[in-house]
Amino acid sequence: xxxxxxxxxxxxxxxxxxxxxxxxxxxxxxxxxxxxxxxxxxxxxxxxxxxxxxxxxxxxxxxxxxxxxxxxxxxxxxxxxxxxxxxxxxxxxxxxxxxxxxxxxxxxxxxxxxxxxxxxxxxxxxxxxxxxxxxxxxxxxxxxxxxxxxxxxxxxxxxxxxxxxxxxxxxxxxxxxxxxxxxxxxxxxxxxxxxxxxxxxxxxxxxxxxxxxxxxxxxxxxxxxxxxxxxxxxxxxxxxxxxxxxxxxxxxxxxxxxxxxxxxxxxxxxxxxxxxxxxxxxxxxxxxxxxxxxxxxxxxxxxxxxxxxxxxxxxxxxxx
Amino acid sequence: xxxxxxxxxxxxxxxxxxxxxxxxxxxxxxxxxxxxxxxxxxxxxxxxxxxxxxxxxxxxxxxxxxxxxxxxxxxxxxxxxxxxxxxxxxxxxxxxxxxxxxxxxxxxxxxxxxxxxxxxxxxxxxxxxxxxxxxxxxxxxxxxxxxxxxxxxxxxxxxxxxxxxxx
Numbered sequence: 066x067x068x069x070x071x072x073x074x075x076x077x078x079x080x081x082x083x084x085x086x087x088x089x090x091x092x093x094x095x096x097x098x099x100x101x102x103x104x105x106x107x108x109x110x111x112x113x114x115x116x117x118x119x120x121x122x123x124x125x126x127x128x129x130x131x132x133x134x135x136x137x138x139x140x141x142x143x144x145x146x147x148x149x150x151x152x153x154x155x156x157x158x159x160x161x162x163x164x165x166x167x168x169x170x171x172x173x174x175x176x177x178x179x180x181x182x183x184x185x186x187x188x189x190x191x192x193x194x195x196x197x198x199x200x201x202x203x204x205x206x207x208x209x210x211x212x213x214x215x216x217x218x219x220x221x222x223x224x225x226x227x228x229x230x231x232x233x234x235x236x237x238x239x240x241x242x243x244x245x246x247x248x249x250x251x252x253x254x255x256x257x258x259x260x261x262x263x264x265x266x267x268x269x270x271x272x273x274x275x276x277x278x279x280x281x282x283x284x285x286x287x288x289x290x291x292x293x294x295x296x297x298x299x300x301x302x303x304x305x306x307x308x309x310x311x312x313x314x315x316x317x318x319x320x321x322x323x324x325x326x327x328x329x330x331x332x333x334x335x336x337x338x339x340x341x342x343x344x345x346x347x348x349x350x351x352x353x354x355x356x357x358x359x360x361x362x363x364x365x366x367x368x369x370x371x372x373x374x375x376x377x378x379x380x381x382x383x384x385x
Numbered sequence: 386x387x388x389x390x391x392x393x394x395x396x397x398x399x400x401x402x403x404x405x406x407x408x409x410x411x412x413x414x415x416x417x418x419x420x421x422x423x424x425x426x427x428x429x430x431x432x433x434x435x436x437x438x439x440x441x442x443x444x445x446x447x448x449x450x451x452x453x454x455x456x457x458x459x460x461x462x463x464x465x466x467x468x469x470x471x472x473x474x475x476x477x478x479x480x481x482x483x484x485x486x487x488x489x490x491x492x493x494x495x496x497x498x499x500x501x502x503x504x505x506x507x508x509x510x511x512x513x514x515x516x517x518x519x520x521x522x523x524x525x526x527x528x529x530x531x532x533x534x535x536x537x538x539x540x541x542x543x544x545x546x547x548x549x550x551x552x
Contacts, residue, residue: 252408
């Protein structure tokens with residue numbers, strides 16, 4: 066069977082194509098605006114540019130919001146493809162089906178953070194009467210467009226290189242106990258979980274002190290150790306199986322799709338944690354609201370992870 | 386409170402760095418094979434440091450551990466005599482290999498081919514074959530254990546389990 070006969074792949078690629086075409090139109094418009102824009106001028110050209118700028122900003126907003134929605138749909142698509150690809154039991158096998166899967170997933174997450182920053186800069190820009198960050202946000206869009214182009218090419222290359230006849234590895238082989246995916250830095254599970262909770266406390270303390278750069282670094286560490294903790298410790302309580310270590314299976318119906326909520330909270334918390342550092346570089350401003358959101362998202366993430374462990378312990382009386 | 390937050394922050398950062406450094410300083414890679422055991426003597430097994438070559442489990446407990454030493458001195462480790470038997474069966478050196486097994490009754494390393502095997506021991510992979518140095522009634526020779534293992538007639542078969550253990 067051809068992978069392009071899958072409904073989810075068709076919908077995903079069609080959506081990506083439409084959004085990319087819109088992004089391309091916005092890119093051309095952005096180049097014109099950056100070249101010809103003169104806020105002091107009262108010429109008909111400037112008047113036309115201002116109207117076009119409004120249209121392009123609206124287009125970019127639409128594209129970026131849809132891109133945010135498409136990331137969970139991408140996860141859903143690769144999860145559904147596990148039914149078609151021999152050997153795959155969940156999205157882990159599908160993502161690892163060719164060398165393009167993991168870079169694509171990482172790029173999508175990076176792009177998500179970039180999109181979030183753009184939307185915040187745009188919001189700050191629209192709030193002020195003189196649009197102080199007008200050129201900054203359009204220049205930043207040029208960078209985003211390069212990432213969007215790379216992502217679109219990788220999307221096509223990735224899906225066109227998935228074979229439905231070659232056997233791929235299942236998550237037990239990729240993340241399991243065979244030794245190929247050990248806990249980093251020679252940590253044992255106890256130390257890993259201790260670092261996870263300490264980093265969480267550190268993100269809260271740094272957000273309370275409004276330290277954008279330290280929070281930036283610690284949030285990235287929290288992303289890494291949060292991911293490792295979920296795979297090696299908290300995930301086993303979600304699956305209620307000590308040998309099941311996988312970041313993808315929790316996206317399935319059997320686990321109440323909790324993976325979507327769990328990863329959204331982690332990515333959200335990390336995004337709000339790093340956003341202020343990016344904003345301080347781009348527009349020399351930070352936002353108290355972002356600090357609060359970072360604390361909120363990270364706290365819900367930690368509560369959700371911990372709840373699985375505690376419920377298991379209360380129900381069964383033992384640790385896994 | 387405002388003065389306390391920076392102190393707490395520095396404290397937490399130091400704690401994280403200490404945990405990471407302590408973990409890194411203990412860096413010991415897992416072993417699956419030991420080379421150069423020309424004397425063909427059993428190698429002491431450090432718990433949580435060695436992978437079973439057949440089932441890939443980390444050897445936590447050495448009560449039922451075994452070792453296979455090839456003629457060239459390569460040594461492989463197992464947590465359960467059943468794992469050793471399964472793994473050895475396809476190896477070209479299976480007749481010439483030196484086999485060591487930990488005796489449950491004496492705690493010593495003994496020749497696996499000379500050992501006597503009980504059928505209902507709580508071995509790590511639940512095959513049930515625990516080695517004994519002293520022969521007792523009903524225990525199996527190495528060849529009998531090997532045949533039962535290869536036929537699947539061990540505690541992992543519910544019928545055998547029911548017959549031997551009653552549940």
